Amino acid sequence: MTRIRSIHAALFAGALLAGCSRDMGGMGDMGGMMMSPDAGDMMMVPGVMDVPPSEGPFETVLARDLDPSPDVVEVALEAKVADVELAPGRRVPMWTYNGTLPGPRIEARVGNTVRVRFKNSLPEATTIHWHGVRVPAAMDGVPAVQSPIAPGAEFTYEFVVPDASTFWYHPHIRSDEQVERGLYGAFVVRGDNEPAATSDRVVVLDDILVNGDWTLSAFDPMHAMAGRQGNLILANGRARPIAPMERGGLHRFRFINAANARYFRLALPGHRLLLIGTDGGLLTAAREVNEVLLVPGERADVLVVMQGDAGTVLDWKSLRYDRGHGTGELPDAVVFQSRNGSGAPVSTPAPPTVLTNIAPLPAADVRRELRLEESMNMSGEHGSGHGSGSGMGMVFSINGQVYPNAAPLNAKLGAVEDWSIVNTTEMDHPFHLHGFRFQIVSGDGQAPEFPAWRDSINVRAEKTTVIRVRLEDHPGVWMFHCHILEHAERGMMGELRVVKP
Ligand SMILES: [Cu+2]
DSSP states (O other): OOHHHHHHHHHHHHHHHTTGGGGSTTOTTTTOOOOOSSGGGOOOSOOOOOOOOBOSOOSOOBOOOOOOSTTEEEEEEEEEEEEEEEETTEEEEEEEETTBSSEEEEEEETTOEEEEEEEEOSSSOBOOEEETOOOOGGGSOOTTTSOOBOTTOEEEEEEEOOSOEEEEEEOSSSHHHHHHTTOOEEEEEEOSOOOOOSEEEEEEEEEEOBOTTSOBOOOOGGGGTTOOOOSEEEETTEESBEEEEOSEEEEEEEEEEOOSSOOEEEEOTTOOEEEEEETTEEEEEEEEESOEEEOTTOEEEEEEEEOSSTTOEEEEEEOOOOOSTTGGGSOOEEEEEEEEOSSOOBOOOOOOSBOOOOOOOOOOSEEEEEEEEEEEESSSOOTTOOSOOOSOEEEEEETTBBTTBSOOEEEETTOEEEEEEEEOSSSOEEEEESSOOEEEEEETTBOOSSOOOBSEEEEOTTOEEEEEEEOOSOOEEEEEEESSHHHHHTTOEEEEEEEOO
């Protein structure tokens, strides 16, 4: 048994003794805690509830543009508690933007000014971070650059959107709790050369941890270990919704993983998916794939021709994936369904061949190593965390430093840097960098299969991923962190200070 597994076993035993198991996943009547024969290998994650398919609206709500100018998108967002219908008859109080889950979908075109008039009507302070959008540092919504917006207070975010892709927004303070409670929304920016598609829809993926009565399960420091993986999967804020689809065609799906910790390995059995984009927008060419792995924070853009007879219902699945902590023993899960329409198949536009140009970044001027680590804190503190504060807890760190008690990295504007992200732990960690998009140099020693812009990338357990980034355009303070939100909030986070030379 390794040291870390021993720690996990000790923590688990401690939790049982302390009676914390009452809401460990709220799994009382949902199959219970899953344990493998090796107690040190126990799963810290629950199984998924089996729920009936849900008719009703599938699409996210579009944010209303309040500014008549074609170059400006002005949106009003209010964070507030609201009852959300997660499934027919299941209304659950969630934290929302404008009362909807996900929050309103913001749509803009490259070069637009986006202005968001934000009001915080929550019982605690919050911020909004524009995940993947290259905004000026002051607009990035992290505590390092703005005071958290107090209950009742307002703040206006304003920036120009330079890139076409699928992005999302969420708080960047107490994010493990605030995102789990429902604070997230899609942000779509379109360019001039979008591929022809029969339809173009966003699917925001999430999972939440609920009790038997569907109320949100209590927040427990025990969730920190594997991240809070939910037992109820949501697509566009609903449990197993059904997307009505025209047969044939070439349908575009923009997937966003807004879950705290779940990895979605998406597949539509019997269908090939045409991957056309990643976090940072379109690829150079479409790629035919059978599945797409989406780590927390990550996005994927795919095209698909709907096969099958009229009326056929298809399961979009998340396939088994082992990110550590026994997650590989959980079965495949249905994420949502689609139902073919009764009409004849619609014509399929020619799939795009060339999509965009992605120039490789030049060789790096600076090299850094970032070691992702976990350890146990015996003093009862949880890094910057805000958990129960009682007893032992996991601490997550980068290069031995637990954010916010971490020295910032100092860098020069315009520099090209290679970051070796070394995962010293027995579980995968999704790494996210703010303010800039990067290219993968290697993952576990292998060059990437295709060029792409990214801002969120998986780093496999006990492996190293090397990324290359040009620190262009935006001086200031930028965060980098694990996007398993429990890990970020407990110290696996750092600051990059970019200054003009
Ligand atoms: Cu992590």
